[in-house]
Amino acid sequence: MKKENRILALLLFAFLMFGLLGCSSIEDKIAEKATEKIVEGATGAQVDVDKGSVKVEGEGGSFEAGQDMDWPQDAMGDLPEPKAAVTGVIKAGAESCTVTFTEMVSDDAKEYIAALTELGYKDGMNIADQESLMLAGTKDDGSSVSFIYNITAKEGTVTYTKAAQ
Incomplete structure (x- = not known):
């Protein structure tokens, strides 16, 4: 249960950070890097915040959020891609x-x-x-x-x- 709570907390934090980061000015780049370091230090996961997208990879899985992402066919078995804009993938x-x-x-x-x-x-x-x-x-x-x-x-x-x- 402890591992699941840690993953859930990480995902919630990533969602919050995704909402706060969306532009690509120099100040935003500095904020992106600072956010990455803070989350990496707190969770041990690898974090990449870039141009309005967030990627988090940890021991138990990964999380990615953005706009109009690719359908992760390799992880979705025989499921067809829906007619929609993919905004998040949690593995x-x-x-x-x-x-x-x-x-x-x-x-x-x-x-x-x-x-x-x-x-x-x-x-x-x-x-x-x-x-x-x-x-x-x-x-x-x-x-x-x-x-x-x-x-x-x-x-x-x-x-x-x-x-x-």
Whole structure:
């Protein structure tokens, strides 16, 4: 539990710092480097803050946040790339990856849930209400997915977990 709390604290700090750093003036570069050193000293993780993006790599995984990032296909198994802007990637070792996204319209979220169902993710929950769409399921091979979408904000997360070996 202690390791999980440390990772969570690190991720929350990185999100806060990402919101504060966005420009590329000399003062911002100095602030970026100072932030990197402070976080590295406090956590032991490697930190890179650059032009509005944050990358943190530690013993138990990594975190990256930015605007319109690449879909991490290597960490997302057979999941298709959603029609959305990827804004964050959190990897928990090689076992699990969570992607945060924005700018997804409701119809694309519904199509994504249908695609996940077609891939065989089932026997979990499938919820649709006025504010959100959610799907959680497991495939026969033991891999699992969780998709959560907020209709009003047009954003959400998709988490893929590899089957236990």
